[in-house]
């Protein structure tokens with residue numbers, strides 16, 4: 001369904017994405033993890049069309065989409081969220097989501113865009129905030145708005161970049177449930193997240209990248225206890241003994257930031 005074939009992205013010197021190939025199948029939720037700067041957001045930019053790869057091919061539903069614009073990809077059903085939420089500050093939540101519905105051209109006219117917007121606002125629990133302006137929202141609500149705007153595109157492929165960062169554990173549970181529901185309705189989901197509990201709870205398969213390369217891929221439990229993965233997160237000195245690895249695996253989330261909103265800009 002989605003396939004990246006030997007994708008490289010350079011921003012100058014070292015590649016941010018380095019000869020990366022992977023695919024996501026229909027019906028699947030793929031979790032993508034990796035340390036800060038691993039290239040996760042860059043991958044989403046390349047799939048969503050905001051970034052052109054230096055080389056390599058991206059295919060969606062069997063079609064080469066490497067040179068399509070973000071707007072053309074939205075038409076095909078590819079939607080993404082932004083790690084740093086980017087609502088239109090002067091517009092209300094509802095207006096922001098209506099713009100989302102219109103962007104992909106999947107809503108036929110204003111009335112349908114409004115109907116879709118109200119439906120996804122409810123689904124993302126923003127109904128009480130529908131009149132708030134984008135710049136009046138808390139981080140958690142901005143994350144919800146990012147989800148709502150992406151969902152308003154009626155996507156076939158949803159790319160989520162740390163939509164759970166900054167949420168309380170209860171809100172993370174709700175987000176995991178929402179993502180599962182969306183997936184059940186036939187949407188392929190790619191979830192980037194630093195919260196390991198969420199990754200474990202949501203992913204059918206996990207891909208781990210480090211310095212833009214794949215270092216592990218497989219079932220969540222297996223991948224999260226892989227010494228290579230723990231080493232990438234914690235540094236070599238913590239990953240020497242097998243005993244330590246087993247103990248450290250469940251705690252990886254404790255040692256990684258869960259809300260880096262401030263430090264990210």
Ligand SMILES: Nc1ncnc2c1ncn2[C@@H]1O[C@H](COP(=O)(O)OP(=O)(O)OP(=O)(O)O)[C@@H](O)[C@H]1O
Pocket residue numbers: 011016034035036037038039040041042043083
């Ligand atoms: N627009 C850009 N211009 C130059 N360098 C960039 C750009 N975007 C990303 N990079 C670099 O590419 C590398 C990968 O960045 P990316 O944002 O994809 O990492 P990430 O895995 O999403 O990290 P995080 O977990 O911190 O969000 C980093 O070294 C980053 O500094």
Ligand SMILES: [Mg+2]
Pocket residue numbers: 040041042083161
């Ligand atoms: Mg990122």
